[in-house]
Amino acid sequence: xxxxxxxxxxxxxxxxxxxxxxxxxxxxxxxxxxxxxxxxxxxxxxxxxxxxxxxxxxxxxxxxxxxxxxxxxxxxxxxxxxxxxxxxxxxxxxxxxxxxxxxxxxxxxxxxxxxxxxxxxxxxxxxxxxxxxxxxxxxxxxxxxxxxxxxxxxxxxxxxxxxxxxxxxxxxxxxxxxxxxxxxxxxxxxxxxxxxxxxxxxxxxxxxxxxxxxxxxxxxxxxxxxxxxxxxxxxxxxxxxxxxxxxxxxxxxxxxxxxxxxxxxxxxxxxxxxxxxxxxxxxxxxxxxxxxxxxxxxxxxxxxxxxxxxxxxxxxxxxxxxxxxxxxxxxxxxxxxxxxxxxxxxxxxxxxxxxxxxxxxxxxxxxxxxxxxxxxxxxxxxxxxxxxxxxxxxxxxxxxxxxxxxxxxxxxxxxxxxxxxxxxxxxxxxxxxxxxxxxxxxxxxxxxxxxxxxxxx
Numbered sequence: 001x002x003x004x005x006x007x008x009x010x011x012x013x014x015x016x017x018x019x020x021x022x023x024x025x026x027x028x029x030x031x032x033x034x035x036x037x038x039x040x041x042x043x044x045x046x047x048x049x050x051x052x053x054x055x056x057x058x059x060x061x062x063x064x065x066x067x068x069x070x071x072x073x074x075x076x077x078x079x080x081x082x083x084x085x086x087x088x089x090x091x092x093x094x095x096x097x098x099x100x101x102x103x104x105x106x107x108x109x110x111x112x113x114x115x116x117x118x119x120x121x122x123x124x125x126x127x128x129x130x131x132x133x134x135x136x137x138x139x140x141x142x143x144x145x146x147x148x149x150x151x152x153x154x155x156x157x158x159x160x161x162x163x164x165x166x167x168x169x170x171x172x173x174x175x176x177x178x179x180x181x182x183x184x185x186x187x188x189x190x191x192x193x194x195x196x197x198x199x200x201x202x203x204x205x206x207x208x209x210x211x212x213x214x215x216x217x218x219x220x221x222x223x224x225x226x227x228x229x230x231x232x233x234x235x236x237x238x239x240x241x242x243x244x245x246x247x248x249x250x251x252x253x254x255x256x257x258x259x260x261x262x263x264x265x266x267x268x269x270x271x272x273x274x275x276x277x278x279x280x281x282x283x284x285x286x287x288x289x290x291x292x293x294x295x296x297x298x299x300x301x302x303x304x305x306x307x308x309x310x311x312x313x314x315x316x317x318x319x320x321x322x323x324x325x326x327x328x329x330x331x332x333x334x335x336x337x338x339x340x341x342x343x344x345x346x347x348x349x350x351x352x353x354x355x356x357x358x359x360x361x362x363x364x365x366x367x368x369x370x371x372x373x374x375x376x377x378x379x380x381x382x383x384x385x386x387x388x389x390x391x392x393x394x395x396x397x398x399x400x401x402x403x404x405x406x407x408x409x410x411x412x413x414x415x416x417x418x419x420x421x422x423x424x425x426x427x428x429x430x431x432x433x434x435x436x437x438x439x440x441x442x443x444x445x446x447x448x449x450x451x452x453x454x455x456x457x
Contacts, residue, residue: 039434039441042079042163042210043347044393047256048300049432050351055396056440058410060451062426067439067452068136072129076160077389077430078210080441080448083166086139086185087131087441089448090173092160095125100146123148124159128173130187133439136450140187145178150198153206156389156404156430161208163431165218170235172218176207180220182238191238196231199224202250202294210254212266214279217241219266223251230255230268232282244282248272249294253347256299258306260322267306269295274308276322286324288334290316297343297357300350302370305335311344311360319373336373341366346432349392349399352413356399358388363403367417376415384422385409395435402429406444425449 363385
């Protein structure tokens with residue numbers, strides 16, 4: 001499966017940022033660094049992949065501007081999330097321990113069953129780690145569950161691809177078929193839900209959609225080759241608030257929460273349709289066809305527009321007004337579309353009115369005006385980036401573009417392509433980096449890096 005990606009909130013991060021600022025101001029002392037912002041979700045405080053403050057370094061290497069580097073056991077491509085002085089990452093580690101959970105049998109569509117028999121797959125310990133942001137030291141590590149996967153995964157994907165998320169009071173680790181786990185910030189298990197069943201993903205690509213927090217809810221996507229659904233759970237108890245069935249096959253996008261005319265809606269990608277749902281009830285509000293097969297990229301939004309695209313076995317990217325009702329294809333609610341070089345695994349970045357995205361899984365870059373769809377530049381090739389799973393992020397007037405090789409090309413956030421620096425951490429990177437204040441956190445295949453202005457070691 002294709003990773004990280006599978007991996008995005010719009011309304012909830014504003015709530016998180018307000019708490020972050022208030023808490024930081026309340027507890028800051030002359031001896032501490034004031035932390036102005038959190039990165040509580042893999043697409044950041046706006047849900048669009050941008051940091052609204054801070055200025056991380058634009059140049060680094062395996063040693064230059066590396067504040068710390070710590071080994072992460074096992075394998076995982078879920079992106080790091082940060083709340084004040086804590087960094088959270090998830091992983092799946094091979095173990096000889098006996099399985100501790102047996103999820104319910106899968107619900108199948110047309111009896112579809114793919115994958116290697118469970119006995120041929122490794123027994124894994126699914127873990128969430130909490131790292132001290134200042135030092136890189138591990139504060140705690142909890143094993144959510146020990147289980148043997150029921151279905152194989154793509155060679156480039158592990159079994160811990162969904163990113164965690166946090167509201168500053170609890171942190172949530174989603175391991176798909178192995179369940180959703182809620183912990184206190186100190187690592188105590190609050191609740192778990194391991195009764196969703198077993199996903200059967202297209203061509204055994206594996207799992208990876210990340211949940212989204214909004215208000216008192218955590219929104220959990222569940223699209224696969226069986227009975228697909230979108231869940232809203234009470235984030236304090238894990239109880240189901242509503243469940244909406246979806247006539248969609250496998251999809252790895254993450255829900256985006258947006259607000260229009262005083263009401264919030266959830267936007268989800270899908271192979272059949274991009275759709276908007278009422279946040280409070282789960283009722284479908286609008287839908288639009290045109291997306292391509294096995295969508296992965298998550299939506300972004302600006303003003304009253306939401307932008308959704310996909311790029312496997314076809315190309316489609318559309319901008320939709322949020323006041324649509326029913327099937328909006330071919331109506332004025334479809335503001336613009338493009339059918340070339342659209343994103344596949346990596347989600348687009350929207351910052352300062354500019355929409356950046358890679359063509360498919362390549363490093364070829366396009367930048368459009370988000371409101372009109374008109375290109376600023378397109379089909380730009382970036383040396384050192386040939387394959388992408390990580391999504392672009394923006395901070396401090398720059399855009400950070402990361403390839404699977406571990407190379408990050410930094411460009412100016414502008415109407416023209418201006419390369420500032422090309423950097424590498426020396427190992428595969430599939431997770432989306434997290435820019436927070438003046439630091440950049442990069443989850444590599446083997447390590448977690450904190451990139452900051454720092455003397456070489």
